[in-house]
Amino acid sequence: MPIERLVFQGLRNLQALDVSPGPRINLISGANGSGKTSLLEGIHILGMGRSFRARRLPQVITHDADAVTLHGRLSTDPPTTIGIRRQRDHSDLLMKVSGEKVERIADLVETLPMQLINPDAFRLLEGPPAGRREFLDWGVFHVKHDFIGAWQRFRRALKHRNALLRHGRMDDASLNVWEHELAQWGNRLDELRAEWVEAFLPVFEETLEGLISMPGLRLRYSRGWDRQRELADVLHQARDTDRQMGFTQQGPQRADLGIRLNKRPAVEVLSRGQQKLVVSALKLAQGRLLERTTGRTCLYLIDDLPAELDRTHRAVFCQWLERMQCQAFITSVDHEVLANLWQDTTPVAMFHVKHDAEGAGQLQAIDRQTS
Ligand SMILES: Nc1ncnc2c1ncn2[C@@H]1O[C@H](COP(=O)(O)OP(=O)(O)OP(=O)(O)O)[C@@H](O)[C@H]1O
Numbered sequence: 001m002p003i004e005r006l007v008f009q010g011l012r013n014l015q016a017l018d019v020s021p022g023p024r025i026n027l028i029s030g031a032n033g034s035g036k037t038s039l040l041e042g043i044h045i046l047g048m049g050r051s052f053r054a055r056r057l058p059q060v061i062t063h064d065a066d067a068v069t070l071h072g073r074l075s076t077d078p079p080t081t082i083g084i085r086r087q088r089d090h091s092d093l094l095m096k097v098s099g100e101k102v103e104r105i106a107d108l109v110e111t112l113p114m115q116l117i118n119p120d121a122f123r124l125l126e127g128p129p130a131g132r133r134e135f136l137d138w139g140v141f142h143v144k145h146d147f148i149g150a151w152q153r154f155r156r157a158l159k160h161r162n163a164l165l166r167h168g169r170m171d172d173a174s175l176n177v178w179e180h181e182l183a184q185w186g187n188r189l190d191e192l193r194a195e196w197v198e199a200f201l202p203v204f205e206e207t208l209e210g211l212i213s214m215p216g217l218r219l220r221y222s223r224g225w226d227r228q229r230e231l232a233d234v235l236h237q238a239r240d241t242d243r244q245m246g247f248t249q250q251g252p253q254r255a256d257l258g259i260r261l262n263k264r265p266a267v268e269v270l271s272r273g274q275q276k277l278v279v280s281a282l283k284l285a286q287g288r289l290l291e292r293t294t295g296r297t298c299l300y301l302i303d304d305l306p307a308e309l310d311r312t313h314r315a316v317f318c319q320w321l322e323r324m325q326c327q328a329f330i331t332s333v334d335h336e337v338l339a340n341l342w343q344d345t346t347p348v349a350m351f352h353v354k355h356d357a358e359g360a361g362q363l364q365a366i367d368r369q370t371s
Contacts, residue, residue: 001080001296002021002023002024002074003072003075003299004020004023004074004079005073006043006070007070007071007072008039008042009065009067009069009070010061010062010067010068010069011041011042011062012035013038013062013355013359013360013361014035014042014353014360014362014363015360015361015362015363017362017363019351019365022349024325024346025327025330025346025347025348026327026328026350027338027339027348027350027351028350028351028363029332029334029338029350029352029353030331030333030361033355034354034355035353035361036303036353037118037303037331039329039331040052040116040118040303040329040331041053041060042060043299046084047109047112047114047299048114049084049093049095049105049109052116057086057093058088065088066087067085067086067087068085069083069084070084072112074111080098081096081097081098081099082108083096095108106141106148110142112299113287113290113296113297113298113299114299114301115138115298115299115300115301117283117300117302117303117305117308118304119303119308121283122276122308124279125259125275125278125279129256133256133257136193136197136257137151137193139196139290142290143196143290143294144192144196147189150189151189153181153185154182154189156181157178157179157185157186158182158248158253160174161175161178161179161182161235162246162247162248164178165245165248166247179232182235182248183230183231183232183235187231190231190252193223193252193255194221197219197221199293200219200286200289203289204282204285206285207284207320208277208281208285210281211316212274212281214261216261216262217278219257220259220260221255221257221258222255222256222257222258223255224250224251224253224254225251225254226250235248238250266278273309273313276308276309277309280309280313284317286298287300287326288324291324291326297325298324298326299327299328300321300327300329302328302329302331303331305338306333306337314341318338322343322346335352335366351364351366
C-alpha cells in the first residue's frame with residue numbers, strides 16, 4: 001500500500017519535512033549534496049529499520065540534533081502508521097506500527113515491502129552470497145507465511161550448534177539435540193525457498209526479456225549442501241571438521257542464487273550495463289511476484305536512475321514500473337530527464353530538494369499531474 005504522508009525530523013541535512021507523496025511515481029530532483037538520497041534513506045529506515053549506507057543509525061541523525069524521528073502513513077483502510085525514533089545517546093530503536101510498539105524488524109518489513117535500486121544494489125551479482133540470500137529470503141518471507149517461524153528456529157539451532165562446536169567439548173548428546181532441530185527446520189527453509197524460486201523463475205525470465213534479450217542466462221538455486229544427501233547425515237558426518245573450523249560449514253545458511261550465462265558466472269561475461277539490467281529485472285520481478293501472489297504492491301526506492309541506465313533501457317524500466325501499479329521514489333539531479341518518460345494516465349508527483357548556503361535541504365512539491 002502506498003505511503004500517503006511522510007513526516008521526518010532530524011534526518012541528515014534535511015529540514016523537518018511533512019509531505020504527501022503521490023500514490024505512484026514520485027520524482028525527486030536536486031543538486032548534488034542537496035539531500036535526495038537522505039530522503040530515500042529515511043523511507044528505507046521506516047521499512048527496514050536500518051539505513052542502506054550507514055552502518056550505525058546515529059550517523060543519520062542531523063549533526064546538531066539529539067534524535068531522528070521518522071513517521072509514515074500508509075493508505076490502508078484504516079490507515080497504517082509506522083514510527084521510528086533513534087536518540088543519539090540511547091542504543092534502543094523505538095519502532096511503532098499503528099501506535100503499538102514492536103520489537104522485531106520483521107514487523108516493519110511485513111508492513112512496508114520495499115526494494116532498493118541504487119549503485120550498491122548492482123553489486124548483487126558480484127558480491128558475496130549473503131546479499132543474494134537476503135534477496136531470496138525477502139521474497140520467501142513475503143509470500144510464505146511460515147518462513148519467519150522456520151527461519152527463527154533454524155537460526156536458534158545453528159547458534160547453539162556453533163556454540164557447542166566452538167567450546168570444543170565432545171558433548172554429543174547436546175549436539176544430537178541441536179542437529180535434529182537444525183535438520184528439521186533447515187529442510188523446511190529449503191522447501192520454502194525452492195518453492196519460491198520455482199514461482200519466481202518464470203516471472204524473472206519474462207521481466208528480463210522485457211528489458212534485454214539474454215537467452216543463455218540461467219538462475220539456479222543451490223541449497224547449501226549436497227543435493228544427493230540428507231542434511232541430518234551431512235551435519236553428523238561433518239562434526240569433526242566443523243569442530244576444527246568452529247562453525248557449521250554446510251546447510252541453508254550457505255544457500256545461494258547462482259546467475260550464469262551460457263554456463264559461466266554472469267559477472268565474468270556481462271558488461272556493467274548488462275549486469276545492471278539483470279539486477280533491475282531481479283528487483284522488478286520480486287515486486288511482480290509479490291503482487292501476483294499476495295495482491296500487495298512493493299515500494300521501489302531508486303537512487304539516481306539516469307546515471308544507472310541508458311535512455312532506452314531507462315524508458316523500458318519505467319514502463320515496467322507503470323504496469324506494476326507500485327509506488328516509486330526516484331531521484332535524479334535533473335528532473336527533466338525523468339519527467340517525460342510516463343504515460344498521461346500515470347500519476348506523477350514531482351519534488352525538488354533545495355539546499356541553502358549552510359547545506360540544509362528543504363523538500364518542496366513542484367508539480368503534480370494526476371489522471
Ligand atoms: N548527519 C548529518 N547531518 C547533517 N548533514 C549531513 C549528515 N550526514 C550527511 N550530511 C550531508 O547531507 C547532504 C545530503 O547528502 P545526500 O547524499 O542525501 O545528497 P544527494 O542529494 O543524494 O547528493 P548526490 O546527488 O551527490 O548523490 C550532504 O551534503 C552531506 O554532507
